[in-house]
Amino acid sequence: MTEPVIRLHNLHKHFGAVRAVNGLNLDVAAGECFGFLGPNGAGKTTTISMMLGLLWPTSGQVTLLGQNVTPQHTAVLRDVGALVGAPGFYPYLSGRENLRLLARLYPDVDDRRVDEVLAQVGLEAAAARRKVKGYSTGMKQRLGLAAALIHRPRLVILDEPTSGLDPIGMAEMRRLLRELADQGITVFLSSHLLHEVEQTCDRVAILNRGQLVALGPVSDLLAGKHDLEEVFMAAVHAETPSVQEN
Amino acid sequence: MTTPFSLLSLLRIEARKLTGRALLWVEMGILALLVVALHAALMVALAQPDLQGLPPEAVEALRASLRWPDGLLASLSFANGGELGGLFVAVLAGALVAQEYTRRTVHFWLSRGVGRGAYLLAKFGVIAAALVLLVLTTLVAGGAITGGYTLHTSGHLPWGTVPWGRVVAGVFKTALTLLPYAAFTTAIAVLSRSTMVAISVGVGYSLLVENLAAEMLMLFSPAVARVARYLPAMLAKSVMQTVSSQGASMSVGTQTGASAALLEPATAGALLVLYTLIGLAVAWWAFRGQDIRA
Numbered sequence: 078m079t080e081p082v083i084r085l086h087n088l089h090k091h092f093g094a095v096r097a098v099n100g101l102n103l104d105v106a107a108g109e110c111f112g113f114l115g116p117n118g119a120g121k122t123t124t125i126s127m128m129l130g131l132l133w134p135t136s137g138q139v140t141l142l143g144q145n146v147t148p149q150h151t152a153v154l155r156d157v158g159a160l161v162g163a164p165g166f167y168p169y170l171s172g173r174e175n176l177r178l179l180a181r182l183y184p185d186v187d188d189r190r191v192d193e194v195l196a197q198v199g200l201e202a203a204a205a206r207r208k209v210k211g212y213s214t215g216m217k218q219r220l221g222l223a224a225a226l227i228h229r230p231r232l233v234i235l236d237e238p239t240s241g242l243d244p245i246g247m248a249e250m251r252r253l254l255r256e257l258a259d260q261g262i263t264v265f266l267s268s269h270l271l272h273e274v275e276q277t278c279d280r281v282a283i284l285n286r287g288q289l290v291a292l293g294p295v296s297d298l299l300a301g302k303h304d305l306e307e308v309f310m311a312a313v314h315a316e317t318p319s320v321q322e323n
Numbered sequence: 324m325t326t327p328f329s330l331l332s333l334l335r336i337e338a339r340k341l342t343g344r345a346l347l348w349v350e351m352g353i354l355a356l357l358v359v360a361l362h363a364a365l366m367v368a369l370a371q372p373d374l375q376g377l378p379p380e381a382v383e384a385l386r387a388s389l390r391w392p393d394g395l396l397a398s399l400s401f402a403n404g405g406e407l408g409g410l411f412v413a414v415l416a417g418a419l420v421a422q423e424y425t426r427r428t429v430h431f432w433l434s435r436g437v438g439r440g441a442y443l444l445a446k447f448g449v450i451a452a453a454l455v456l457l458v459l460t461t462l463v464a465g466g467a468i469t470g471g472y473t474l475h476t477s478g479h480l481p482w483g484t485v486p487w488g489r490v491v492a493g494v495f496k497t498a499l500t501l502l503p504y505a506a507f508t509t510a511i512a513v514l515s516r517s518t519m520v521a522i523s524v525g526v527g528y529s530l531l532v533e534n535l536a537a538e539m540l541m542l543f544s545p546a547v548a549r550v551a552r553y554l555p556a557m558l559a560k561s562v563m564q565t566v567s568s569q570g571a572s573m574s575v576g577t578q579t580g581a582s583a584a585l586l587e588p589a590t591a592g593a594l595l596v597l598y599t600l601i602g603l604a605v606a607w608w609a610f611r612g613q614d615i616r617a
Binding site: 129133149152168181224228 | 328332333335336339340343344345426427428429430431433434435436437438439611612613614615616617
């Protein structure tokens with residue numbers, strides 16, 4: 078097996094007495110579209126924050142694209158695109174100016190690429206010229222996705238990317254995620270929307286109270302079950318984890 | 324192995340962020356207006372026939388401080404750390420650093436591999452450049468009004484007598500007096516992650532604590548009072564003495580410096596650098612270990 082694009086090894090994060098992430102082990106292979114599920118407070122965003130060097134793990138290790146990540150070692154994140162929670166932008170700049178600001182980090186990203194990625198996420202030219210302070214949540218989410226994709230990353234990590242999007246926006250997002258996976262880009266998708274994950278992802282992990290309670294290909298987990306919601310409910314209420322390693 | 328982002332690109336990004344927002348331009352505008360207003364008030368006062376028994380030498384010294392070349396150098400004193408400059412810097416640095424947390428834009432940069440050290444360095448580098456802009460604003464505003472006064476009183480501008488080397492050095496020396504305030508406010512902003520706290524503490528320190536501390540120290544024995552010499556405002560006064568001998572008469576705010584013997588300018592300058600480094604070290608220490616929750 079080739080080296081995984083994402084490897085989480087015995088990852089722990091404690092906030093005082095709260096064990097937000099508790100001994101998480103996970104491998105994601107190149108080109109996979111991987112769903113990361115869990116109820117509120119399961120530790121999904123905490124895990125993603127550690128993957129992106131925003132939080133220090135209490136113990137354990139995060140490896141992305143073969144390199145360890147801590148808040149002190151984040152150089153590998155240059156090849157990663159991420160959207161975590163409600164994306165933050167400079168409200169006094171337009172959407173396009175925010176992306177152009179970001180593009181200054183990458184010598185190979187020019188204005189044409191900025192316009193291309195804005196079109197890719199469905200942010201129209203007129204909207205992109207408006208200041209971000211006037212954006213709706215859905216528009217900010219689209220801009221956040223554009224920011225995640227602007228530098229053509231090898232790995233995309235998305236935390237609730239459809240939050241604030243209307244049904245059309247959600248459908249467009251699903252199509253975009255599939256396109257990314259088809260291009261060989263690894264997609265790590267955290268979402269509450271089980272239907273969305275079922276339609277988009279190859280494999281899923283379900284996290285509950287900081288621990289992995291289910292892991293496997295979507296088709297395997299669905300065996301004998303009606304849909305992913307049933308899998309999800311069974312997993313978060315089960316005493317013993319259902320983890321299928323491939 | 325992935326290469327880190329260049330410091331130059333980060334500096335360009337920080338510069339764009341700074342110039343794209345209204346705060347810097349508003350501060351420069353207010354500072355210019357204050358400098359012009361304070362000079363104008365002094366000019367009006369000096370035009371009165373009754374100067375409350377001021378000796379003629381003192382009146383002439385004040386007039387000289389409003390004319391080129393002295394007026395040009397004296398105007399820099401408005402921007403120094405112990406005067407108006409400290410307040411403006413506290414607001415600017417507090418907003419620039421803390422709003423990255425409140426707007427969640429700090430996540431934006433760190434989650435794409437911008438190193439924390441490089442981020443903080445670029446941020447402070449651009450704040451330092453902004454300080455030079457604020458000082459230049461006082462020079463231009465003060466230079467314009469004192470130039471007009473010079474033209475009005477003597478009919479010409481003595482370009483040839485202006486010590487331009489001293490003026491340029493004065494700009495950087497004045498900016499040096501502002502650096503500890505910027506570093507201190509940066510540290511508070513990182514520690515608190517709150518714009519309100521950073522600006523309140525920074526302005527409060529500059530406006531109240533330093534002056535009160537100096538006044539209180541004066542009440543004790545002379546030995547204790549000597550401690551006041553090590554406050555940034557007093558160090559700034561010491562450095563500003565080398566910029567303009569007229570500076571003290573033009574200054575507003577604390578008057579406690581007059582009663583405390585100042586340190587040698589070179590020592591004061593070195594201590595200002597040291598305070599700046601301590602402030603930055605605290606900011607770096609806090610930022611390095613900080614959990615930034617999404």
